[in-house]
Amino acid sequence: MTGLCCSCIHAKEMRNDRASVFLLCVLSQSDPRYPKYPRLPVLRCRGYQEQPCPKKDNSFRALIDKLNVKPGARVLVLGVNDGALLAELRGRTDDCSEGGRKKNCDVILLGVESFVDLRKIEPCRALLAPAGGLWVIYPKGQKHITEAQVMSAGLATGMVDNKVVSFSPTHTGIRFVIRKADRV
Numbered sequence: 330m331t332g333l334c335c336s337c338i339h340a341k342e343m344r345n346d347r348a349s350v351f352l353l354c355v356l357s358q359s360d361p362r363y364p365k366y367p368r369l370p371v372l373r374c375r376g377y378q379e380q381p382c383p384k385k386d387n388s389f390r391a392l393i394d395k396l397n398v399k400p401g402a403r404v405l406v407l408g409v410n411d412g413a414l415l416a417e418l419r420g421r422t423d424d425c426s427e428g429g430r431k432k433n434c435d436v437i438l439l440g441v442e443s444f445v446d447l448r449k450i451e452p453c454r455a456l457l458a459p460a461g462g463l464w465v466i467y468p469k470g471q472k473h474i475t476e477a478q479v480m481s482a483g484l485a486t487g488m489v490d491n492k493v494v495s496f497s498p499t500h501t502g503i504r505f506v507i508r509k510a511d512r513v
């Protein structure tokens with residue numbers, strides 16, 4: 330699923346100086362009812378006007394595909410308050426929990442908003458399946474929590490990073506996985 334913006338005449342793809350891709354709703358410039366940067370995927374919108382999708386590329390792939398959430402995957406969501414995303418996740422898998430300490434997870438989404446929150450990465454490692462992925466979702470372009478700090482905290486657990494996504498106009502995700510040599 331790609332969401333409505335993918336094929337909407339009002340959608341404009343933007344890139345910032347860090348090469349993150351996000352979507353601008355041009356309709357927002359003339360109508361305040363529409364958000365400048367819609368949270369994707371948009372599933373219902375009165376302003377939607379269809380046009381042939383200009384690019385069915387990775388930029389507009391559904392977020393849960395970018396996060397590599399497979400059908401039936403065991404998913405744990407911690408500190409990510411996004412109702413639309415949760416609905417998408419639960420449409421893909423029956424095994425999606427918000428909060429708690431479910432073990433053997435294929436995918437964990439961990440939201441962090443401050444440097445202190447980075448302490449939550451280490452406990453998540455024990456909840457991952459051997460080949461699972463821990464996404465650390467953090468604010469973009471902030472001084473109180475930086476990419477370097479997120480990377481450092483993740484690597485300190487013995488995991489390695491292997492993917493980055495633009496999670497939303499305001500947040501980035503870095504995926505950490507257990508090294509193959511450490512998987513049991």
Ligand code: SF4
Binds near residue numbers: 333338355374377
């Ligand atoms: S009008 Fe709605 S569907 Fe179209 S780009 Fe804006 S938010 Fe997306």
